[in-house]
Amino acid sequence: MLSSLDHVFRLRAWTVRSHKGKYYVSTEDHPKSWGRAYKTLRAATTAIARHLEREFVDRARRFS
Numbered sequence: 002m003l004s005s006l007d008h009v010f011r012l013r014a015w016t017v018r019s020h021k022g023k024y025y026v027s028t029e030d031h032p033k034s035w036g037r038a039y040k041t042l043r044a045a046t047t048a049i050a051r052h053l054e055r056e057f058v059d060r061a062r063r064f065s
Contacts, residue, residue, distance in 0.1 A: 010060045015049045017042070 014029040023038040024045035039045040 008061065008064055010057060012053050012056050015052070017045055017049070 016027050016029060018025045018027070018035060019042075023040065024042050025035040025038060026045050026049055027033075027035045036048070039048065
């Protein structure tokens with residue numbers, strides 16, 4: 002049953018911080034280095050989604 006599944010990858014965890022109306026993102030690996038400021042929560046979470054997509058594609062490419 003499980004043999005028909007594609008590969009499964011555990012992706013990096015991210016944290017979002019709100020400060021003075023702006024949103025900042027950071028990986029769990031580096032909680033003290035925050036990225037650039039985003040105006041909206043949607044923009045911050047979309048940036049995280051782009052990072053996760055890149056990470057998934059890179060791993061899948063290396064694995065195949």
